[in-house]
Amino acid sequence: MYAVGGQKRTDSEKTGFHMDLFEYMREQNKETESPLASRMRPTTLDEVVGQQHIIGKDKLLYRAIKADKLSSIILYGPPGTGKTTLAKVIAHTTSADFLQINATSAGKKDMEEVITQAKNNQGMYGKKTILFIDEIHRFNKGQQDYLLPFVEDGTIILIGATTENPYFEVNGALLSRSIIFELKSLSKEDIKTLLLRAVNDSEKGMAAYDAVIDDDALEFLADISNGDARAALTAIELGILTTERSADGRIHITLEVASECIQRRVVRYDKSGDNHYDTVSAFIKSMRGSDPDAAVYYLARMLYAGEDIKFIARRVMICAAEDVSNADPMALVVATSAAQAVERIGMPEARIILAQAVTYVACAPKSNSAICAIDDAMETVKSMMTAPVPVHLQDAHYKSSGKLGHGVGYLYAHSYPNHYVEQQYLPDGLADKKFYVPSENGYEKQIREYFRKIKGTENKED
Numbered sequence: 001m002y003a004v005g006g007q008k009r010t011d012s013e014k015t016g017f018h019m020d021l022f023e024y025m026r027e028q029n030k031e032t033e034s035p036l037a038s039r040m041r042p043t044t045l046d047e048v049v050g051q052q053h054i055i056g057k058d059k060l061l062y063r064a065i066k067a068d069k070l071s072s073i074i075l076y077g078p079p080g081t082g083k084t085t086l087a088k089v090i091a092h093t094t095s096a097d098f099l100q101i102n103a104t105s106a107g108k109k110d111m112e113e114v115i116t117q118a119k120n121n122q123g124m125y126g127k128k129t130i131l132f133i134d135e136i137h138r139f140n141k142g143q144q145d146y147l148l149p150f151v152e153d154g155t156i157i158l159i160g161a162t163t164e165n166p167y168f169e170v171n172g173a174l175l176s177r178s179i180i181f182e183l184k185s186l187s188k189e190d191i192k193t194l195l196l197r198a199v200n201d202s203e204k205g206m207a208a209y210d211a212v213i214d215d216d217a218l219e220f221l222a223d224i225s226n227g228d229a230r231a232a233l234t235a236i237e238l239g240i241l242t243t244e245r246s247a248d249g250r251i252h253i254t255l256e257v258a259s260e261c262i263q264r265r266v267v268r269y270d271k272s273g274d275n276h277y278d279t280v281s282a283f284i285k286s287m288r289g290s291d292p293d294a295a296v297y298y299l300a301r302m303l304y305a306g307e308d309i310k311f312i313a314r315r316v317m318i319c320a321a322e323d324v325s326n327a328d329p330m331a332l333v334v335a336t337s338a339a340q341a342v343e344r345i346g347m348p349e350a351r352i353i354l355a356q357a358v359t360y361v362a363c364a365p366k367s368n369s370a371i372c373a374i375d376d377a378m379e380t381v382k383s384m385m386t387a388p389v390p391v392h393l394q395d396a397h398y399k400s401s402g403k404l405g406h407g408v409g410y411l412y413a414h415s416y417p418n419h420y421v422e423q424q425y426l427p428d429g430l431a432d433k434k435f436y437v438p439s440e441n442g443y444e445k446q447i448r449e450y451f452r453k454i455k456g457t458e459n460k461e462d
Helices: 017-033 060-066 083-093 108-124 141-152 172-176 188-200 215-224 229-242 255-261 274-288 292-304 309-327 330-345 350-363 369-383 399-404 442-454
Strands: 002-004 007-009 073-076 097-102 129-134 157-162 179-182 211-213 251-253
Touching: 060 083, 073 083, 083 097, 083 129, 083 157, 097 108, 108 129, 108 141, 141 157, 141 172, 188 211, 188 215, 188 229, 211 215, 211 229, 215 229, 215 255, 229 251, 229 255, 251 255, 274 292, 274 309, 274 350, 292 309, 292 350, 309 330, 309 350, 309 369, 309 442, 330 350
Parallel strands: 073 157, 073 179, 097 129, 129 157, 211 251
Antiparallel strands: 002 007
């Protein structure tokens, strides 16, 4: 008898003895010949690194897995965050029959066979079936619709894994019958834990090779992998397998070895050190200085070094407001749209979106009028006694306001030519104060001309 997906089967139920033997040997060889990232997959919840926001001991998913009371779920997150790992943990934990298909290769026949087996499990053995579908977003609407009634009636418990936002890519009806869990990129410390475990683990890892990883190499791999455990483990495996032993008889994974194995050159970019701040500073100053070439170069350096794309997007938005301002109001619109887009798209395509925003901001006419205006106003508020709002501007919407003089004398701007009438808006003592001074660049030049027109000062200096 052979255990397949948790369901016991006899030899006669298989296609033939020789095929069974080959399958058995393949399963046996997996344990020693599979890639390190596959061998290091946890089999219990306690072995899982990271994702404590969903599998902490007080969390719903943890309790459901432990109690073997899982309902249909969608696991959503970037590559290498543990979606398949969680599915494998469930497979080792559950008493249900665990079946797996990949949406990139599964056809209708595969799906029909799975459903048939699930029905047999339910009808003949009183056993539940969990179906894990990797990359479920690759299923077309017809394929997703096919699954729906079987999810609804409990024939299968669905576990879908996707790197794409399920609200955009997965059938709404399936979503409504599933709980969505978002997996986050693993932290740098999580990746370091996994790497050290891989080097030193004698059962699943590579302890037999007697390797040691230098601290700077460990830091580099943990940083450059950008939360992708699979990439980090693949790199350390390649390093150990291809590096000759040193005079002390041990395999040393140095920074140079680590860099070669992850196929990226080491870029001097410590996210907590001076070089980080120097690079970010040069990036911002290049956009401010209207040098799109330099700006996109420093963008590339940050992306190559694994900088958080959301951090980069925030800096672009700030630059659009601080250094472009109303000289080109569209700059902030472009920067904000880019920030939203990169969160939806992710890397590597996010680099294109960021490049568009960065070059737009760099090429836009420049003005620091907005930051100067607010900083001057903030300093005035801080240093001067708070003056009362002029009486004619005070709230006059309630009946008795007139008795207090509130709103009396207020001039409604829309009742006058050019929808403008001169009156005092600032408090007494600040009546002639100028906070916002438009530049002569871009749209702000039009703003200056507009004020000259409505105030009747076309021929006067501001």
